[in-house]
Amino acid sequence: MEIEVRELTKTFGPVTAVRNLSFTAPAGQVTGLIGPNGSGKTTTLRVALGLVRPSAGTVLIGGARYAELRRPRRTAGAMLEATGFHPGQRARDHLRVLAAAAGVPDRRVGEVLAEVGLADAAGRRIRGFSLGMRQRLGLAGALLGDPPVLLLDEAANGLDPAGIAWLRGLLRGLAAQGRTVVIASHVLGEVAQTAGHVVIVSGGRLRFAGPLSELAADGGSLESAFLRLTGAPA
């Protein structure tokens, strides 16, 4: 089930966040969506998830828009930076709320909590969670529906080195199962180690889309290619 961004344009008032963007994130791969601040990565993800209406164009997940999916959370799981939590709620209950809305059995809650390493903290209220724990809880929410598609925005934020390594293994494993994983990130080093496919955007426009190997083919690093393509002063 691939993600297709088709001639996507989005303006917020006078600001054009995304400009005629087109690319495909293939199944069975981790696709790194990278670009400078304000390049339109997050906006693209938000349009993909039905949170923002495009000015033109569309984003299709397995050929359908998110709003048309019969069981959205079981098709595409997402973790965005803006995802918040009710501080007084227990971690387990936060996920039980999502499970009820998604029609997912409650037993999945225990399963994903164990998968992200929060089984011990399940009964604690979220206000006591560290940033890393909140990130893991967000990931648990994304994985709850066991979806074939995963969209993550700055997922490694706040994770310690062990956590980052764990996440990398998790994402590569999910992709190896044939799922479609898209990670939007600033952290080029991590993207270079995790993704097989790369999409570079800058100023709302596409700068590159293709296998990572193609970018770094001439022995250059992802970073140098990135800086060159996004027009950053050397």
Next chain:
Amino acid sequence: MVRSEFRKLTTARSPWLLLAAGPLIVVAGVTGLVQSGGNVHDPAVQRQALAHLGLAAVITLLFGIVAVAGEYRHGTITDTYLSCPDRRRMIAAKLAVYGLAGAAAGLVTAGIAVGVTAAWWAAKGGSFRLSGSDTWLTLAGGLAACFAFAVIGVGLGALIRNLAGAVAIALAWIALIEGIVGQITGSGLARWLPFYASEALDRSDIGGGPHLLPQWAGGLVLLGYAAAFAAAAVLTTLRRDVT
């Protein structure tokens, strides 16, 4: 979605703390009425005591505001939209769950209103009459007001989205605007405003002021407001970008 909204309410503490204020207001109101010389032998005064149930509707109004505005405040609105991209269904679920919860809170508060009134009446040597249509109409009116204001609250929270702002506007409206409009325009127009309509519904004379609508008319007007706010909530969330 209804199950999900129900779980949101049952797994958090703050909504219940808010709703608990309803019975407290009623107890305070009835106590104040008796202590300031209310005549416990006068059936009209018994009705006035029970009509304090209508004040609990302000609490259910705030409770309804939390439904959507609270989710914006905590950032959980993103997850809610992801769970249910069909936003009409999502708002409908909130309207149903919060409306019913408001009604349930109203029911509990009604019970407490009866209890505390009966207790004061016994203490002061009056005879508290639970039978009689006057009593039941007053209680039913108060209960309907609790339900209607919960629905209005959900709509208000969906329109304004800022929790503090919506609460401020709601309280300012009740405390100031309706009072001022009542002063300026006299009884003719003011009695169609939501809170005046609810006073007609609860058959209370608390506001004094303009001559109120008959109870059934107050009820219809208030339910009309509830329907209007509910529709507005559904329509405005439909196309909104969530950033």
